[in-house]
Amino acid sequence: MEKIYERPHSLYKSVSGYCPGCLHGLISKMVCELIDEYEIADKTICVLPVGCGTLSKNIFDFDVVCAAHGRAPAVATGVKRCAPEKFVFTYQGDGDLAAIGLSEIIHCANRGENIVTIFINNSTYGMTGGQMAPTTLIGQKTTTTPAGRNAANEGYPIKMCELISQLEAPVYVARFALDTPANIIKAKNGLKKAFEIQLNGHGFSFIEFLSICPTNWGMTPEKCLKWSQENCTKVFPPGEFKVRKEVQ
Ligand SMILES: Cc1ncc(C[n+]2csc(CCOP(=O)(O)OP(=O)(O)O)c2C)c(N)n1
Numbered sequence: 001m002e003k004i005y006e007r008p009h010s011l012y013k014s015v016s017g018y019c020p021g022c023l024h025g026l027i028s029k030m031v032c033e034l035i036d037e038y039e040i041a042d043k044t045i046c047v048l049p050v051g052c053g054t055l056s057k058n059i060f061d062f063d064v065v066c067a068a069h070g071r072a073p074a075v076a077t078g079v080k081r082c083a084p085e086k087f088v089f090t091y092q093g094d095g096d097l098a099a100i101g102l103s104e105i106i107h108c109a110n111r112g113e114n115i116v117t118i119f120i121n122n123s124t125y126g127m128t129g130g131q132m133a134p135t136t137l138i139g140q141k142t143t144t145t146p147a148g149r150n151a152a153n154e155g156y157p158i159k160m161c162e163l164i165s166q167l168e169a170p171v172y173v174a175r176f177a178l179d180t181p182a183n184i185i186k187a188k189n190g191l192k193k194a195f196e197i198q199l200n201g202h203g204f205s206f207i208e209f210l211s212i213c214p215t216n217w218g219m220t221p222e223k224c225l226k227w228s229q230e231n232c233t234k235v236f237p238p239g240e241f242k243v244r245k246e247v248q
Contacts, residue, residue: 010032010035010036010041010060010061011032011060014059016028017055020214021220022211023120023122023178023211024055026184027209028059030187031089031091031118032060034188038195040199041061043087044062044086044089045063045064046063046065046088047075047079047089048064048067048072049067049069049092050068051125051126052093052126053093053096069096069100070096070101072096072097072101073090073105073107074108076090076108076115077108077111077113084114087195087198088115088116090117091118092120093120093133094119094124094134094135095128095133097117097160098134098135105160105164106167109204109206110168110169111169112170112203112204114198115205116198117205118191119208120211121209121211121232121236122211123136123137124216126213126215129143129216130215132145132149136154136157137149137235138157157236161173164206165241165242170204171247172197172206172247173206173241173242174240175207175241176190177210177233178209178211183238186238190207190240191207193247194207196247197247202244210232210233212225212227212228
C-alpha cells in the first residue's frame, strides 16, 4: 500500500495545548514537514516568542529557545551569528512582533539577518484573553475595544509586510491566507522559498500567515475562516510584497 501521508517526524507526539480550530497546529505542521523534507531537524533552532506561539515548544522536536516578549529577532540574530551553520527561525504573534517587539523586527529585517521570521497574525492578543493588537481591524471588538477599534482612539491596523518590504535588505516578504486547501498549498510553497533562501545564505525572509482565534473572536473555527476571508484579507491582502532579484 502506498503511504500518502504521515505525521512529520519533527512534530513531537504530544498534545500541543492549542485551542481547537486554531491555525497554529496547521502552521506548525507545515514548518515540521519542511524541516523533515530538508532533513535539517538536527541543525534547526527555533526562537519562540511570548504568546500562544510559545506552546509550539510542546510539539517541535528540535532545539527551541524562548525569548523575552518581542525579543525573538534579537535572540535569533545572536544564535545565527554565533552558529551560522544552524537553520534559525522565529515564530511570532502580532502582539509580540508588531507591538512590544516592533523595533526588534524592523532592525533585524533592516540588517538582513539570514533567518526566517514566521509571523502569525490573528489580529488579537490570544494568550492573554483577546486584547487589541496592532493588527486588530477597525471596528473589531476585543476585550480592550468593546465597542470596536476606533481609528481616532487606537490608530489603524499596522500592515507588517507592507512596512518590512520598504526596507532595502529583506530578500523575501510575503503574506498568505490559510482559508482554503489551495491557499494552504500556496502558503507552504512560500514558506519553502523562505527556507531555501536561508539555506542558500541569501538573507532575511518574512512570512506572514493570516490566522484566526476562535476562542477570543467568539466564533466557531468555520465562522472565523469566513470572517477572515471577508474582513482580514481586505485589510491584509495576501501576496508577495518583495522578492529580491537574486532569488526570483
Ligand atoms: C514584557 C511583557 N509584557 C506583557 C506580557 C504579557 N503578555 C503575554 S503574551 C502577550 C500577548 C501575546 O499576543 P500575540 O503576540 O498576538 O500572540 P498570540 O497569543 O495571539 O499568539 C502579552 C501582552 C509579558 N509576558 N511580558
